[in-house]
Amino acid sequence: MKNSLKNFYKNNFTYSGKEKLSKLTILFIILLNIFVFITIGLGIDFQIKVLNNPNTSFSSQCRNILNSKSLNDYNNYIFMSGTYNSKYQSIKNLEIDERCTTIIDTKLDAVKKEHNIKVLRQNERILNNKQNKINNELSYLRENYNTVLFEKMSAQKSDKSIIKDDISSENIKEKYNSYLEENEKLKKEKQNIRKEFTDSKSVKELNAFVNINKKQILDDYKTQSKSYALKKELITLIFLLPLFLLSFYIMKRYLKNEKYTLYVMFKNIVVVILIPIVISVLTLIYMLLPKVFLEKVLKFFYEIEVPFVVYYFAIAFFVFVFGYLIVKIQKRFRENQKKLEENSISNTESYNKSICFKCSNKVDYLNMSFCPCCKNELKVKCPNCNKETIKNLKHCYNCGNDLK
Incomplete structure (x- = not known):
């Protein structure tokens, strides 16, 4: 196995020619590497964040509607606004689940056409401000009722009263009842606005559609989200492997034909493509590790009150791996140095x-x-x-x- 890897590296990644690259050539190869790496990143980003992504199929707007506490409250519709025009937004719109498209583009749109949410919220805000003022007046009258009675008992003149708005024992009850009546009118006005919104055809249809499809949509989103992490890495590998194989083939061909400059160029491209491939493979290995077994081992040491032993094993493992690599690298360096001396x-x-x-x-x-x-x-x-x-x-x- 070791010799096979050595032979593979020697046959594909070493060039016996004596041609040297100019500094300008090296600069352009570095710029090409950067360009290729960025383009690969954008390609992966498009594949895993736009296509095959549960957060695209079931957009945040759709999920906000489904998870809303009450679709009868127009104040909740402020959290159901459309998504921002992010990168690939036009393509993302094509990837949205059909049920979510119905909710957003048909049912929610009908509500917005029938009702001006902004005006409804403004009207409610005005009524609330009026109601707050009336409640303040009622509180003031309740707090100063005893003062008014005391002034009456002491036969104090109204122009010397400490109570504002010429309130006296004769009119305090009348004012209080007047404020109560006005407060009740405002309450009823608010209730009528809310009732009119709740009883409207568009809101009822939205509620009915959401109630029928809510559980199934959220279950589908949960299922897709669970498999998304694994699916994401597999899609990344499927996207990268053809590029890697093609670049490796071209590199091998130029090596065979002894075209050094083009060989070095494609050799760098192969290495650049290998970086995300290695990351995805390591991620997959970590995801597919028998975590249940590891959890049981950790639980065993926890139960005997020495969980730190697990970390000793982890440290020993990393010391062994990196120690092996360091010794091998140093040995190869010594061999190369000796060859150089000779x-x-x-x-x-x-x-x-x-x-x-x-x-x-x-x-x-x-x-x-x-x-x-x-x-x-x-x-x-x-x-x-x-x-x-x-x-x-x-x-x-x-x-x-x-x-x-």
């Missing part, structure tokens, strides 16, 4: 640039025997002339003898 081309480049071939710091090959930074040996004795010469080069610079 490579005559890299040693010659290091000598020409006056840098240590091990740590790449500046050195003087003629006057230094060791690198002051990493203690790397820079010179060795030539077996032919016994004089010091540059280590790891093919020939002695004193006698020209082959050092290898």
Whole structure:
């Protein structure tokens, strides 16, 4: 398995040619990667947020109507306004469930045509303000009734009374009854407005349709929402896999034909597409894990009052996985470094640039025997002339003898 993966990587993701990319070419490849990544994100977003989405099929407006406490109260209709013109709104409208379309575009629209909700709420607000004023007056009269009686007993003149509006013992009852009558009129007026709205044909039809279909629609929404998380990741993979396979095929073809620039370009595209694929696969693995078993294990340790043991296992698992990866990466780095040290081309480049071939710091090959930074040996004795010469080069610079 390990060798198969190594061979797969070597055969598909390594190029033996010596062609180098210019900085401008690298810049345009990076820009292409960004463009491809953003476009893939928009494609996934469209697939999972517009199509196949229960929140699109059963819009928030539809659910607000179904979950409304009372469709007979026009004040609740303020929460049933249309959806905002968000991205893909015209397509979202085509995806709405037929029953929700009937509720919104037929039944609710009929209510809005028959009644001006805004005017009804304004009229009720005016009546409430009037009623509040009357209630304040009634409260004032009740609170000051004893004061009026006390002024009468003390024979105090009306111009010296502390009670406003010339209220006296003779007219206080009359005013009080007048306010009560006015208050009752306002109550009846409000009740008539509400009754007229409730008894209207459009409101009755909306109520009847909602009562018949409410349970089934909400059950369908709940069922679709449960499977949506899994469905979302599967749709993402279905969307990405054809792109991945096509890009991989083109990359492989350019590798075979030794067209390095185009190979690198499509190799980057393959990696960009792989990122969301890996995320979706890991998400699916997490979703399909036997959570019941894990829950039972955690419950077992909880019952013996040592639930922290589970976290010890989790820490040990992550230490093992990342430890394995770190050791492998470091081992490969050491192997590559050793190959680089033994490579005559890299040693010659290091000598020409006056840098240590091990740590790449500046050195003087003629006057230094060791690198002051990493203690790397820079010179060795030539077996032919016994004089010091540059280590790891093919020939002695004193006698020209082959050092290898």
